[in-house]
Amino acid sequence: MSKKPIITVKNLVKKYDNFTAVDQISFEVFEGEIFGLLGPNGAGKTTTLEILETLRNKTSGEVFVDGFSVDKDSGSIKKRIGVQLQAAGYYPNLNLTELIELFSGLYGIAVDPIEMLSKVALTDKAKARYKELSGGQKQRFSIATTLINNPRIVFLDEPTTGLDPQARRNLWDLIRSIRDTGTTVVITTHYMDEAEVLCDRVAFVDTGKIIGINSPDHFIDELVASGFEREKQVKSANLEDVFIQLTGKDWREV
Numbered sequence: 001m002s003k004k005p006i007i008t009v010k011n012l013v014k015k016y017d018n019f020t021a022v023d024q025i026s027f028e029v030f031e032g033e034i035f036g037l038l039g040p041n042g043a044g045k046t047t048t049l050e051i052l053e054t055l056r057n058k059t060s061g062e063v064f065v066d067g068f069s070v071d072k073d074s075g076s077i078k079k080r081i082g083v084q085l086q087a088a089g090y091y092p093n094l095n096l097t098e099l100i101e102l103f104s105g106l107y108g109i110a111v112d113p114i115e116m117l118s119k120v121a122l123t124d125k126a127k128a129r130y131k132e133l134s135g136g137q138k139q140r141f142s143i144a145t146t147l148i149n150n151p152r153i154v155f156l157d158e159p160t161t162g163l164d165p166q167a168r169r170n171l172w173d174l175i176r177s178i179r180d181t182g183t184t185v186v187i188t189t190h191y192m193d194e195a196e197v198l199c200d201r202v203a204f205v206d207t208g209k210i211i212g213i214n215s216p217d218h219f220i221d222e223l224v225a226s227g228f229e230r231e232k233q234v235k236s237a238n239l240e241d242v243f244i245q246l247t248g249k250d251w252r253e254v
């Protein structure tokens, strides 16, 4: 994999009134990788993602996406990225084909809806409405909409939350296939197992700060080499162990 940065974040800060949600974070995302922002609820992952997506203003710091500054060139960035819409953005009475046509029209791009749906294994649902889909199918459709403008980078915010294990694995395969076509993927998750199997590199985010960036294997090997052992081991350590070692806190699901 090339190590060319496609996203550069320097000393990013986001304050909501007196509350600092993102606290001086710096990181790079390399072209062609799946990069995970990993951390508990409220850590600042979504806020960071929305700033990279040019959907939210930062308080200070610098952010470059595919060479463009979020301050000066947000329009150029928007053309090069794929962003998931909240479910509320999907008109209830349109079917999937019509929704893809609507979004491609908004982008000013002609795409074949069936070809887009085939990328996410939903051609058999082409005439179904969004609300008729299962949770996993809804997520796959939402990912299809991020691919309409043939983006250089796709941003996915907790794409597997609420899905059953099989649907999650299915979505992991889809996300890997997007990466394998050369598209960079930035994902947020609070699932350690997901980050471990899916992400090429992860940044641990906790209370608005990045407390470690590396590949899952590197983190785990480093922890194991330090003498760490899990009580009942299947494998000597996992990413959850790394996080707890780093933060000193129990993992919490809110």
Ligand SMILES: Nc1ncnc2c1ncn2[C@@H]1O[C@H](COP(=O)(O)OP(=O)(O)OP(=O)(O)O)[C@@H](O)[C@H]1O
Pocket: 016, 019, 021, 039, 040, 041, 042, 043, 044, 045, 046, 047, 048, 190
């Ligand atoms: N518009 C807002 N106004 C005030 N505070 C906000 C706003 N948006 C987020 N916050 C706060 O900023 C902090 C970070 O929120 P953010 O949504 O970025 O976290 P997160 O890591 O994505 O968590 P989650 O997994 O729950 O989405 C939280 O404490 C949240 O309450």
